[in-house]
Every structure is written in C-alpha cells, then in structure tokens.
Amino acid sequence: MNGDLSKKHKAISSSVTLAIDAKAKKMKADGENIINFGAGEPDFKTPLNIRKAAIKAIEDGMTGYTAASGLQNLKEAICEKLKNDNLLEYTPENIVVSNGAKHSLHNALLAICNPGDEVIVPLPYWVSYPELVKLADAVPVFVETQEKDDFKYKKESIASAITPKTKAIILNSPNNPTGTVYSEEDLKQIAEIAVQHNIYIIADEIYEKLVYEGKHISIASLGDKIKDLTVVVNGMSKCYAMTGWRIGYAAANKEIAAMMANIQSHATSNPNTIAQYASIEALKGDQAVIADMVNAFSERKEYMVKKINSIRHLSCRMPRGAFYVMVNISQVIGKKLNGVTIKNSMDLAEYLLSSAKVAVIPGSGFGTDEFIRLSYATSMDNIKDGLDRIQKALI
Known part of the structure; x- marks a missing residue:
C-alpha cells in the first residue's frame, strides 16, 4: 500500500529519557514543584x-x-x-x-x-x-x-x-x-x-x-x-x-x-x-570553567552517593565520571508503596513523579530494569530536597 510509512523507522524506539524529562517539564510548567534528576545537561550557563x-x-x-x-x-x-x-x-x-x-x-x-x-x-x-x-x-x-x-x-x-x-x-x-x-x-x-x-x-x-x-x-x-x-x-x-x-x-x-x-x-x-x-x-579560550564545573559536580556526587546509600532498599556505587548515578532498586521491585505495586523501574519512576514530584529515569531505557538513573547536574539544594522526597516516598 502506497500510504504505508517506513517499516524500518517504525521499529525505532522513542527515548525514555526525553519522555520522562518532557513530562516533568510539563508538570513544572503547570505549576507543580518538580525536582528533576533526569537532566542530561550541565546546569551552568555557557561561559x-x-x-x-x-x-x-x-x-x-x-x-x-x-x-x-x-x-x-x-x-x-x-x-x-x-x-x-x-x-x-x-x-x-x-x-x-x-x-x-x-x-x-x-x-x-x-x-x-x-x-x-x-x-x-x-x-x-x-x-x-x-x-x-x-x-x-x-x-x-x-x-x-x-x-x-x-x-x-x-x-x-x-x-x-x-x-x-x-x-x-x-x-x-x-x-x-x-x-x-x-x-x-x-x-x-x-x-x-x-x-x-x-x-x-x-x-x-x-x-x-x-x-x-x-x-x-x-x-x-x-x-x-x-x-x-x-x-x-x-x-x-x-x-x-x-x-x-x-x-x-x-x-x-x-x-x-x-x-x-x-x-x-x-x-x-x-x-x-x-x-x-x-x-x-x-x-x-580560558579553560578554568571546566575545573569549576568538575569541582561542583564532585561535591554533589559525594553527597548524592552517601545519601542514596543511607536510604532503605536503595544502593549505588561511586561514579568516576560524567554526572549520573545508577541506583540499584532491586530491593524495591515487588514491594507495594502507598498502594502501588512496583513491578519494574518504570513503575518506580512514575510513582516517584506522581507521589514525590521527583523525576528519575527508569533503567528500562538503558536496557536494565533493576536500576534508575539520577543526574547530579542540578543544584545541591535540589539534590537534598529531591533525595529527601525519595526517602519519604519509599517508607
């Protein structure tokens, strides 16, 4: 049929990262207080x-x-x-x-x-x-x-x-x-x-x-x-x-x-x-801005990893580069949180966005369902607030 669209391109999956990020940004635009750990970009101005x-x-x-x-x-x-x-x-x-x-x-x-x-x-x-x-x-x-x-x-x-x-x-x-x-x-x-x-x-x-x-x-x-x-x-x-x-x-x-x-x-x-x-x-030009960003990211990373490892049912390893933490959620899968059964990483991501107003990226987008990804390319205040919200949502 002449009207059929490309079969090859129909088979291309959409980006879970961008989908979650877009949903979080829409909620924020609608006036909700969202902490977004989905960002894949530095939270600094171009020098x-x-x-x-x-x-x-x-x-x-x-x-x-x-x-x-x-x-x-x-x-x-x-x-x-x-x-x-x-x-x-x-x-x-x-x-x-x-x-x-x-x-x-x-x-x-x-x-x-x-x-x-x-x-x-x-x-x-x-x-x-x-x-x-x-x-x-x-x-x-x-x-x-x-x-x-x-x-x-x-x-x-x-x-x-x-x-x-x-x-x-x-x-x-x-x-x-x-x-x-x-x-x-x-x-x-x-x-x-x-x-x-x-x-x-x-x-x-x-x-x-x-x-x-x-x-x-x-x-x-x-x-x-x-x-x-x-x-x-x-x-x-x-x-x-x-x-x-x-x-x-x-x-x-x-x-x-x-x-x-x-x-x-x-x-x-x-x-x-x-x-x-x-x-x-x-x-x-001047490369000093890179060192400033690395120092800020390093401080946030140290706090985020320590805090995540203090939250019941969550754990993570210390990343050595980029600005992401992969959080192991295997102990959360199968649990019921406030009446919601968490069967996979997408369930947890949707639960955290709706109940805690925190956006995270489900591991399913990266081919693994036992993890979620958090970005520390956001302010320390947001990191502290967001992780506190996650901790409360998992009780």
Missing part, C-alpha cells in the same frame, strides 16, 4: 567568552554556509585539542564537525555498517545506541556489564560476542548512564581484541573532561593500529555547557572521515555556523 564569540560572529556577518564538514579553523582547533589532551595526531582531513555528538555517532555508523553487520553495545547502554545501530541497518549485540565490575566490559564477554558479522564495538568512557571510566589497562584489553579481529571502535568521549578519579585516556592513543580502527567522537555540549549549540565532532582515518563528510553533506550540510565560531573560542 561568557563563548557567548561573546557567538555575538561577535553575528555582528561581523559570519553567518553564511561553511564547508559541510565544518570550518577549517575549528578543525585545526580540534586537532590541537586532540594533540594536547589526548596525545592524538590528526590533520583537518581527519575531522568532521557535526550537529552534536549524536550526529557524529550516526554518521560514523552509517559510514562503516552494511545491512546485517553486528555492533557490540554495552548494557546498560545510552538510550540512543541501539537505535542508531538499527538506523544504520546493523544489529545491536548487547554485552551485559555487571555492577560488581563497575559496569565495565569484560574481555571474555566481548570475545564471546564476536562473530564473523561483528563490525564495531561501541565504547563510552566516561559512561552514560553508569559514570564508569575505563583505565588504560581496560582499554588495552579492548584494543587488543579489536586489532586481532579487525573490528572498529566507536569511542564516545563526550564526557571526557568530567572525570573525578584518575584521568581520561582515549583508546585511539594506544597505538597506530587501534587508532586507524577508531572513530573518536566528542563535542562541546557537556564540558562547556553548550548543549543547545549542537556542535559535535569526530576524528577518524581519512577514508572514514571522507565518507562521514559526504553523508553529512547530503543529509544536513554544515552545522550551525555561529556555534562553530563559538566552539573555536571554547577550545582555544
């Missing part, structure tokens, strides 16, 4: 120097199209950043600037995948990974990670998931939703497997600057062979509080980068020109 750079670009008339893959000056600034921060040598030909890191992930998967290829995805996963894989006509293969292992891939688990159809491994460090940060030794084991089997790595490093213990290491820095197989994805949103500016970027070998640029040229053309000029200032 003044970055905002001023955008205004200057507008006033100077720098508002036309750029090359589809981004401004040359921005690509050069990205190369300088990758060299200084990650010990990675790239030229502008290796860089594709896109409409956010999610767009970079999409381009990368489209560039490397053929129908039926398999892409290894960690479970729990960021909500968009499986759907991005499906949009590329590939198949997500989930490798479960365990809380006791800090939600890290185990070498044996990856090895057992590899088949002749395996095309890539998605690696997210620091991790959303778990806060996991992979050590150099962890990354060496993954790199060894990828090189041995000639498998690509999609390295999502968007939370790179938000690390509280140890330091971020890019898997691409561990040798020429793994670098050639890796697409490094990063962006401006998390560490510069530029979520709405929609600038992400990818670094890859020249063949992959050229294909990603060609895909983007037909799909969206260039990312926002004004935001690109602002991003140059972000990368080259």
Whole structure:
C-alpha cells in the first residue's frame, strides 16, 4: 500500500529519557514543584567568552554556509585539542564537525555498517545506541556489564560476542548512564581484541573532561593500529555547557572521515555556523570553567552517593565520571508503596513523579530494569530536597 510509512523507522524506539524529562517539564510548567534528576545537561550557563564569540560572529556577518564538514579553523582547533589532551595526531582531513555528538555517532555508523553487520553495545547502554545501530541497518549485540565490575566490559564477554558479522564495538568512557571510566589497562584489553579481529571502535568521549578519579585516556592513543580502527567522537555540549549549540565532532582515518563528510553533506550540510565560531573560542579560550564545573559536580556526587546509600532498599556505587548515578532498586521491585505495586523501574519512576514530584529515569531505557538513573547536574539544594522526597516516598 502506497500510504504505508517506513517499516524500518517504525521499529525505532522513542527515548525514555526525553519522555520522562518532557513530562516533568510539563508538570513544572503547570505549576507543580518538580525536582528533576533526569537532566542530561550541565546546569551552568555557557561561559561568557563563548557567548561573546557567538555575538561577535553575528555582528561581523559570519553567518553564511561553511564547508559541510565544518570550518577549517575549528578543525585545526580540534586537532590541537586532540594533540594536547589526548596525545592524538590528526590533520583537518581527519575531522568532521557535526550537529552534536549524536550526529557524529550516526554518521560514523552509517559510514562503516552494511545491512546485517553486528555492533557490540554495552548494557546498560545510552538510550540512543541501539537505535542508531538499527538506523544504520546493523544489529545491536548487547554485552551485559555487571555492577560488581563497575559496569565495565569484560574481555571474555566481548570475545564471546564476536562473530564473523561483528563490525564495531561501541565504547563510552566516561559512561552514560553508569559514570564508569575505563583505565588504560581496560582499554588495552579492548584494543587488543579489536586489532586481532579487525573490528572498529566507536569511542564516545563526550564526557571526557568530567572525570573525578584518575584521568581520561582515549583508546585511539594506544597505538597506530587501534587508532586507524577508531572513530573518536566528542563535542562541546557537556564540558562547556553548550548543549543547545549542537556542535559535535569526530576524528577518524581519512577514508572514514571522507565518507562521514559526504553523508553529512547530503543529509544536513554544515552545522550551525555561529556555534562553530563559538566552539573555536571554547577550545582555544580560558579553560578554568571546566575545573569549576568538575569541582561542583564532585561535591554533589559525594553527597548524592552517601545519601542514596543511607536510604532503605536503595544502593549505588561511586561514579568516576560524567554526572549520573545508577541506583540499584532491586530491593524495591515487588514491594507495594502507598498502594502501588512496583513491578519494574518504570513503575518506580512514575510513582516517584506522581507521589514525590521527583523525576528519575527508569533503567528500562538503558536496557536494565533493576536500576534508575539520577543526574547530579542540578543544584545541591535540589539534590537534598529531591533525595529527601525519595526517602519519604519509599517508607
């Protein structure tokens, strides 16, 4: 029938994260006092120097199209950043600037995948990974990670998931939703497997600057062979509080980068020109704002983890990066709270939103029903109030 819509796109799941966040924001707009732990963005203003750079670009008339893959000056600034921060040598030909890191992930998967290829995805996963894989006509293969292992891939688990159809491994460090940060030794084991089997790595490093213990290491820095197989994805949103500016970027070998640029040229053309000029200032300007944010997030994280572990039936591990806590709710599932039976993470999320006016993200959105995710990208006052409400709601 000619009127049928795309079967492929009908099969794409909607984002639970965005759905809960939208419901909470609507309740707040309707006058309800909502504490929102669902936010996936810093609660800080974009730094003044970055905002001023955008205004200057507008006033100077720098508002036309750029090359589809981004401004040359921005690509050069990205190369300088990758060299200084990650010990990675790239030229502008290796860089594709896109409409956010999610767009970079999409381009990368489209560039490397053929129908039926398999892409290894960690479970729990960021909500968009499986759907991005499906949009590329590939198949997500989930490798479960365990809380006791800090939600890290185990070498044996990856090895057992590899088949002749395996095309890539998605690696997210620091991790959303778990806060996991992979050590150099962890990354060496993954790199060894990828090189041995000639498998690509999609390295999502968007939370790179938000690390509280140890330091971020890019898997691409561990040798020429793994670098050639890796697409490094990063962006401006998390560490510069530029979520709405929609600038992400990818670094890859020249063949992959050229294909990603060609895909983007037909799909969206260039990312926002004004935001690109602002991003140059972000990368080259004063970096003190990052340390200020990390310090604030660290203080909130310490309070949140201690408080959660004091609440009956809840527990969590200390995250080492990003700004999320995965809360184990296995002891709550099956219980009746104020007449409501909690059968899964969505039940608990809906119960907390309706009874305590607190928004959390159900673990089902990340492929696991025994957890909920809380973001500490909100004020300490909100964290204290919200966790007190959760504690009362669970009595």
